[in-house]
Amino acid sequence: MLIGSPKRSVEYGGIFLLAMGAFPLGPIFLTWANNNSAPYTTRAVSSAMVVAIGSLGPIVSAWIYLPKDSPRYITGLSVQLGGQVGICILTIFLIVWNIRENRRRKAGLLDYLLEADEAVVARLGSLHPRFRLTI
Numbered sequence: 001m002l003i004g005s006p007k008r009s010v011e012y013g014g015i016f017l018l019a020m021g022a023f024p025l026g027p028i029f030l031t032w033a034n035n036n037s038a039p040y041t042t043r044a045v046s047s048a049m050v051v052a053i054g055s056l057g058p059i060v061s062a063w064i065y066l067p068k069d070s071p072r073y074i075t076g077l078s079v080q081l082g083g084q085v086g087i088c089i090l091t092i093f094l095i096v097w098n099i100r101e102n103r104r105r106k107a108g109l110l111d112y113l114l115e116a117d118e119a120v121v122a123r124l125g126s127l128h129p130r131f132r133l134t135i
Contacts (some may be wrong), residue, residue, distance in 0.1 A: 001079050026054050027088070035134040036098070038125040057083075098133040105129050 001014030033050045033084040039045040047128075074132035102109060114121055125131070 003072075003074060003081070006072070022084075029054070032134065036126060038128075038131060039123075042125055059131050095135055102132055102135075105132065112114075 001017065002091055004033050005011065024106060030047060030050045033046040034043050037046040061076065064079045065073050108129070113127065113129055
């Protein structure tokens with residue numbers, strides 16, 4: 001909508017849709033990463049990585065919205081659209097991966113990990129065969 005129409009009313013509508021889709025993603029991805037990470041040390045690192053990757057957006061946007069592209073900013077909007085499509089593809093991939101991994105665990109394909117001594121099994125965290133990944 002922002003790229004395809006020069007009308008201000010359509011652009012404002014596009015901004016509202018963009019905000020509704022973009023701003024909730026940070027907490028959703030942070031929660032998803034935390035739910036799929038164990039023990040607490042892995043959870044802390046995954047939380048930091050999600051926040052760090054999410055913080056790259058403002059850094060990139062400072063360099064893609066150039067004054068020469070004013071007032072339509074086609075380059076910046078195109079890069080953002082490509083990033084959003086990439087995030088959608090990555091999310092679909094991770095959902096499919098988690099479904100596959102949960103099926104492998106349910107089928108017992110990771111039960112060989114339980115043959116180690118108790119100290120090793122206790123440290124498996126999210127690699128434990130009974131740990132289920134959230135989708």
